[in-house]
Amino acid sequence: MAGGDVPALLRVLSGERLERPPVWIMRQAGRYLPEYRELRTRAKSFLDFCYSPALATEAVMQPLRRFPLDAAILFSDILVVPDALGRKVWFVEGEGPRLNPLIEEQAWSFDDPQRGLQRLSPVYEAVERIKAAIPRDIALIGFCGGPWTVATYMLQGQGGEKERARRAAYERPGDVEALLAALVEMSAQHLAAQVKAGADCLQIFESWSEGLTPDQFRRLIIEPTKQLLVRLRELGVAVPVIGFPRGAGAQIGAYARETGITALGVDTQTPAAFAKQAAPEGMPLQGNLDPLTLVVGGAALEDETRRVLQDFAGSPHIFNLGHGITPEASPNNVARLIQIVKGAV
Amino acid sequence: MAGGDVPALLRVLSGERLERPPVWIMRQAGRYLPEYRELRTRAKSFLDFCYSPALATEAVMQPLRRFPLDAAILFSDILVVPDALGRKVWFVEGEGPRLNPLIEEQAWSFDDPQRGLQRLSPVYEAVERIKAAIPRDIALIGFCGGPWTVATYMLQGQGGEKERARRAAYERPGDVEALLAALVEMSAQHLAAQVKAGADCLQIFESWSEGLTPDQFRRLIIEPTKQLLVRLRELGVAVPVIGFPRGAGAQIGAYARETGITALGVDTQTPAAFAKQAAPEGMPLQGNLDPLTLVVGGAALEDETRRVLQDFAGSPHIFNLGHGITPEASPNNVARLIQIVKGAV
Numbered sequence: 158m159a160g161g162d163v164p165a166l167l168r169v170l171s172g173e174r175l176e177r178p179p180v181w182i183m184r185q186a187g188r189y190l191p192e193y194r195e196l197r198t199r200a201k202s203f204l205d206f207c208y209s210p211a212l213a214t215e216a217v218m219q220p221l222r223r224f225p226l227d228a229a230i231l232f233s234d235i236l237v238v239p240d241a242l243g244r245k246v247w248f249v250e251g252e253g254p255r256l257n258p259l260i261e262e263q264a265w266s267f268d269d270p271q272r273g274l275q276r277l278s279p280v281y282e283a284v285e286r287i288k289a290a291i292p293r294d295i296a297l298i299g300f301c302g303g304p305w306t307v308a309t310y311m312l313q314g315q316g317g318e319k320e321r322a323r324r325a326a327y328e329r330p331g332d333v334e335a336l337l338a339a340l341v342e343m344s345a346q347h348l349a350a351q352v353k354a355g356a357d358c359l360q361i362f363e364s365w366s367e368g369l370t371p372d373q374f375r376r377l378i379i380e381p382t383k384q385l386l387v388r389l390r391e392l393g394v395a396v397p398v399i400g401f402p403r404g405a406g407a408q409i410g411a412y413a414r415e416t417g418i419t420a421l422g423v424d425t426q427t428p429a430a431f432a433k434q435a436a437p438e439g440m441p442l443q444g445n446l447d448p449l450t451l452v453v454g455g456a457a458l459e460d461e462t463r464r465v466l467q468d469f470a471g472s473p474h475i476f477n478l479g480h481g482i483t484p485e486a487s488p489n490n491v492a493r494l495i496q497i498v499k500g501a502v
Numbered sequence: 503m504a505g506g507d508v509p510a511l512l513r514v515l516s517g518e519r520l521e522r523p524p525v526w527i528m529r530q531a532g533r534y535l536p537e538y539r540e541l542r543t544r545a546k547s548f549l550d551f552c553y554s555p556a557l558a559t560e561a562v563m564q565p566l567r568r569f570p571l572d573a574a575i576l577f578s579d580i581l582v583v584p585d586a587l588g589r590k591v592w593f594v595e596g597e598g599p600r601l602n603p604l605i606e607e608q609a610w611s612f613d614d615p616q617r618g619l620q621r622l623s624p625v626y627e628a629v630e631r632i633k634a635a636i637p638r639d640i641a642l643i644g645f646c647g648g649p650w651t652v653a654t655y656m657l658q659g660q661g662g663e664k665e666r667a668r669r670a671a672y673e674r675p676g677d678v679e680a681l682l683a684a685l686v687e688m689s690a691q692h693l694a695a696q697v698k699a700g701a702d703c704l705q706i707f708e709s710w711s712e713g714l715t716p717d718q719f720r721r722l723i724i725e726p727t728k729q730l731l732v733r734l735r736e737l738g739v740a741v742p743v744i745g746f747p748r749g750a751g752a753q754i755g756a757y758a759r760e761t762g763i764t765a766l767g768v769d770t771q772t773p774a775a776f777a778k779q780a781a782p783e784g785m786p787l788q789g790n791l792d793p794l795t796l797v798v799g800g801a802a803l804e805d806e807t808r809r810v811l812q813d814f815a816g817s818p819h820i821f822n823l824g825h826g827i828t829p830e831a832s833p834n835n836v837a838r839l840i841q842i843v844k845g846a847v
Contacts, residue, residue, distance in 0.1 A: 450672070
């Protein structure tokens, strides 16, 4: 790859400080775009949509046609991993994902990872198609959910309050450990297959990092994530990995230092100054604009965007939100945001 | 007051390190106690219950008869303050509190604080009765909600996702500032009246501190809390104030240093070592046992209780949970917890 073709996102992930940070947006392909809402009607279920390489590829391309983004991210869902493990997943319109809750079952068993990879082959085909479709200076990000976040859905059968999942961690510690081990192995295989298919780097979405005791944070988040990174490297994957432990609060330092991640995703609530001081010296940081500013727009969007740019200055920085963009966000506000980040206004 | 009568809680709040920390439990009077569930049936609505000095006093006494607790806390609700400001509050069984959402109204107006104090006079009568009923070595805690937490309920009309309240803070900043100012004044008057009626110390429950941007955390939490403390001191209130910014994560240091609180309540997620280092040297710390351990009991309860004792050793420490006790908790587990804290087992 010629030097000029190296995507800015990968340069920052290798530790470079760029004058203007690369920018992408969590859930940049999604419901705030009218063309996505139209596209979505072409598949019966959300999982069918994710497993259609043509539809997933088109969803990824939509925001790239509108905005000068520095990265594309695979269109998929963190719950394809339980699906690969043989746990049925379905989506209730307007409510969210559902599974049969593990906590209501006596013995837990999961399909073999090799069988899971087979089940997920349309995802890797989508990655190949996306990689072929995007310009060389746009980085392609693969992803999976963090083991604890995915385990929470599997344990409870849905999102929301995580108390039943946390209770299982106290009451069936051996079973929960085995569940996390199964998720680590399947997730590592899943990420490795994405990289083999063309992903340039990876993100682990640990969306539900909040509310754990310090001991649980270590056992349920840090340890499994560390094992996931070890396993990934054993599988020969050398690309950078962004870890995003949303809601981890004071624990982001331990997460950044101990899991083996390359870069740290910072949520909306966490001050940049804290992230800089908590993460190892020179670790690239990603974040952390409030997604609500893309709904309200105007001065709030401008002020907050410039504040984020200023607060992360001096670190290798990837501009992003501190949480996923919401369906209520305006595409015009996204365009404006990127203009500001690129220094065009 | 003879030296031996000074409640252990107040000694720790004045900075003393005791070999065995005093202990109380957030929501210690509540639904996990069968006698409370029976008592609750004697009032038609939850607010009627709070406004009955006889019932509120009896609710406070119930856990004191069962457990050797070091503090009593007024039985009331953080939403009596909007009620005092003239905003109707009601409770939907099994769902929670409801108000008419301010965000749906054009112009916001609130009753005069003096009229509010009149409305809340049964609360102060309850404080007087409780003070007369409890032994001299048990501290009586008064409380209110943090201005932003209460504002969130008033803006949205209910709890849950706080995005609509955060959106109002962007879109109607002047109105939200005026709302917070009204809450600061009413809350200060309310706390001062509790102290006049016999409360020995105070706690501010900022239960919804999470998810704000750093700028919002400063404007919506730190500044109003600081003003509340200033106003309290202007009203001649000299008692210690525990601030409990649940979910504030990396921001607890700024909260502890800048608001003027005496002691910091630490939530379940925050490591004691982080709280010690983030708060000013020698600030008393309260917390932070996982409430779920009182549901699951057994080794988890024992291990976690001893871990909390050990982690906070060396600081002036008040043993408590990191969040309120839940209705599913077992009174036997509470008894066991207190035995461990008191060194009886």
